[in-house]
Amino acid sequence: MDKVYAPREIEARLYQRWEASGSFAPSGHGPPYSIVIPPPNVTGTLHMGHAFQHTLMDALTRLHRMDGDNTLWQPGTDHAGIATQMVVERQLAAEGRSRHDLGRDAFVAHVWKWKEESGGTISRQMRRLGASVDWSRDRFTMDEGMSAAVTEVFVQLHAEGLIYRGQRLVNWDPVLHTALSDLEVIAEPEPGHLWHLRYPLADGPGHVVVATTRPETMLGDTAVAVNPADERYQSLVGRQLRLPVTGRLIPVIADDYVDAAFGSGALKVTPGHDFNDYEVGRRHNLPTLNIFDRDARIVADVAADLAAIPAELRGLDRFTARKRVVALFEAQGLLDKVEPHSSPVPRGDRSEAVLEPWLTDQWYVRIAPLAEPAIRAVEDGRTRFVPESWAKTYFQWMHNIQDWCISRQLWWGHRIPAWYDDDGNIFVAANAEAARKQAHRHHGRDVPLRQDEDVLDTWFSSALWPFSTLGWPAQTPELKTFYPTAVLVTGFDIIFFWVARMIMMGLKFAGDVPFREVYITALIRDEHGDKMSKSKGNIIDPIDLIDGIALEPLIAKRTSGLMQPHLRNSIEKSTRKQFPNGIPAFGTDALRFTLAALASGGRDIRFDLGRVEGYRNFCNKIWNAARYVLMMTEGKDCGASGECEFSAADWWIRGRLQQAITTARESLASYRFDLAAAALYEFTWYEFCDWYLEFTKPVLQSPDATAAAQRGTRRTLVEVLEALLRLMHPLMPFITEEIWLQIAPLAGKAGATIMKQPFPRAADFSFDAARARDIELIKELILKLRNIRGENDIPASRRLEQVFFRNASAEQLATIQAHARYFDRLASARLQPFDASCDVDTAASALVGTLELYVPLRGLKDDLAAESARVAKLQERARKELEAVEGRLANPEFVRNAPPAVTAKARERARELERELTQLASQLQRLEKLR
RNA sequence: GGGCGAAUAGCUCAGCGGUUCAGAGCGCCUGCCUUACACGCAGGAUGUCGGGGGUUCGAAUCCCUCUUCGCCCACCA
Secondary structure, three states, X not given: OOOOOOHHHHHHHHHHHHHHOOOOOOOOOOOEEEEEOOOOEOOOOOOHHHHHHHHHHHHHHHHHHHOOOEEXXXXXXXXXXXXXXXXXXXXXXXXXXXXXXXOHHHHHHHHHHHHHHHOHHHHHHHHHOOOOOOHHHOEEOOOHHHHHHHHHHHHHHHHOOOEEEEEEEEEEEOOOOEEEOHHHEEEEEEEEEEEEEEEEEOOOOOEEEEEEOOHHHHHHOOEEEEOOOOHHHHHHOOOEEEOOOOOOXXXXXXXXXXXXXXXXXXXXXXXXXXXXXXXXXXHOOOOOOOOEOOOOEEOOOOOHHHOOOOHHHOOOEHHHHHHHHHHHHHHOOOEEEEEEEEEEEEEEOOOOOEOEEEEEEEEEEOOHHHHHHHHHHHHOOOOEEEOOOHXXXXXXXXXXXXXXXXXXXXXXXXXXXXXXXXXXXXXEOOOHHHHXXXXXXHHOOOOOOEEOOOEEOHHHHHOOHHHHOOOOOOOOHHHHHHOOEEEEEEEHHHXXXXXXXXXXXXXXXXXXXXXXXXXXXOEEEOOOOOEOOOOOOOOOOHHHHHHOEOHHHHHHHHHOOOOOXXXXXHHHHHHHHHOEOEEOOOOHHHHHHHXXXXXXXXXXXXXXXXXXXXXXXXXXXXXXXXXXXXHHHOOOOOOOOOOOOOOHHHXXXXXXXXXXXXXXXXXXXXXXXXXXXXXXXXXXXXXXXHHHHHHHHHHHOOOOOOHHHHHHHHHHHHHHHHHHHHHHOOOOHHHHHHHHHHHHHHHOOOOOOHHHOXXXXXXXXXXXXXXXHHHHHHHHHHHHHHHHHHHOOXXXXXXXXXXXXXXXXXXXXXXXXXXXXXXXHHOOEEEEEOOOOOOHHHEEEEEXXXXXXXXXXXXXXXXXXXXXXXXXXXXHHHHHHHHHHHHHHHOHHHHHHOOHHHHHHHHHHHHHHHHHHHHHHHHHHHHHHHO
């Protein structure tokens, strides 16, 4: 083995072996355990969020697989309708072409081709992370099977009246030319203006002032509304106004929706281009005028009822039109005033284009009937959110859920299984043939049909993912075995988009909740707490943490393909500052362990490179511990033959391992990966390496140790390490496998891979608490000695030949004498019973219980100032604590009310501290006397 | 407007059904290349646990309130 752990070659070799041997496929005979992956965009690349979630899913999968469960981690990718189409269209645009140049069929074929070429990136990256997904079951949302499930669900929901086609306002993206669902709208306040416009009365002098952020929409106004209780306007309700610019007549109406305190208290009503106005219009039977075309330009060809739009405005973009309309008002003296005003502007989450409420025909899911059982499923715990507080978020949205617009005017996606005849009749069917039959029945003859041009929202197919990937609508064995899945691991950003919809669809079509638990992970942010994004230039590619990357390539990566090229310089600067030497290679296990260690219950994780480095060091620590164990045991008798004699240290480390196993198991069961990681780290480093390995040295390297004792220690060494590797394997698959393959035979274990070995159970280890107890005393004595040594600057090379102790119990005496070699080796000290040769006056001393320890300093350290300072510090500390404890004991309420165990403990502690203080005081006195 | 989080050592975070709970990593200080590991070893320093109030024998931990920061939903044109 090399002195330093070199992950790169090991990782590649092991993953290939695992995959080739089919180790990822379900095979356990225990209860089924399944996780479906949140399908990443097929065209995308892995980001830190994926690495994070995949690490956790893989840890769970490996844990359950080791436990013997019939374990499936279902992989797959999502066609990501809008995102993918945009990427491909951008590529075409770079060649000076548009999708319309190609035509629908050729374009879709083009996207498929590109998917085949680039779709492998994600799976390659997942392999680098060690993801043990069953690749043989890889799925894509537009596969035949998935598409069949989509059609089946659509047809059935339609048959039940839960999918309908309707004309209403939608969020229209005038750049992408598609409708969007409410969830895809991001509304952030943006600075703008509030224009106060005068609308003259039609039948006399005077006017009403309306305030608006969107003056251009006045071309579609069909009323002005005031609050019915607003006395200022009561006399005007029912009268007509002459809408400027157009000359149309519109009524003044009264509606509670209007806030009398806002603006002028009079609201221009544009039912065709505002969601609230649309509702007002419906209540008052107002006409709805559509003044924009699909590009959100003022309609160029003029419908009869819009004839009043002046020619000069036709065809203008809405923002140009805005300026023109304002100018027209101003020219006519109808512009009352303009105020700066900030208001939310709705933008598409993908295109970032300003959306336009637009009247169109779209397909909707009537969602309330589906939501109701999904609410109950979470209420009664059939699906449990972890952390639980996310259930509130879920409920809040579900209780206010709106019908879901599922049609998109895109080409990439599942085409809607609906056909139209020339009369506008709709035939929804699984395929064209079935639709034709329906039409034939309806008409009594064959009629020409054309299929709906639209495709479905990407999330429609995602909603079916937990059962469609398992073969639904066919009742496959996989579906029976693995549905419902055990847990969904995902981020809170898609609770509405995805989690809620899966629960609704799962209950509706698969007859049960899709997962028993939803573990909501935190969001990975950069070191400043900012979201990682391409445009901020703060993205860290998980693969770069694994392999490392030099500064220049990193800068190139972060600054290439920027949507806003002007950010280039600042990104380069901050990158140079943060990573002056690029990023070193840390290896997969270090990254995975870091991600697990960061997975506490919070919502945000600030990614800290220092942590990765620390855990890279941890990998190296494990590696070297294994090297040591191998050196000590390879080719030697590890207890296979002959009696084993186990030392106190051997028993002690078993006990500590048991504790680590228990903590790790409990932590993983409750998704506290951070606590599991901490338990493993602490056991490995602070107990196994710092203490136990050191305890083995005097036994294994000393000629006077018996063969039985050496066998016992070797056996413990290999057994504990072997179990520890299994314990760590779910989080650190590579290093554990690499070492395990070498250690397992020594521990008497056979197997081709650690992956299929049982995850340790505390009960696997017999443990003798009484035998282990000696170690606590030994550790404490060694720590005191080291403290004295350190504070007095006595170099480690200087042996403490004479350390005296007195007031030891018989048991303590026996322990110390039996373990002389531990003190020799770990503290470089020799302990002996107190006698007259010990010069107490010039000795450093310490107290362990009643046992007094003396380290004569004469000849080692003649200046006693350091020792004085050390003792004074201890005294101060003890005095403070005693004060606190006595204060508590002096309180009669405490003595009366606190549980007896607590008061007894406090009294005991007080006695201890008093003893300590007495000793420290006399010590200090002696030291001071000599100075 | 409604809902949800967070505030603990210089930094990133544990601890939050109450009495050795004031912790970890990184950073910092002092010694050490002690044949598993300098990606290391040994020793050490560091915080009125955001402010205020309350409950209690006892609160970082429970309750109220304030301040600051963040997120989600709704959106008064």
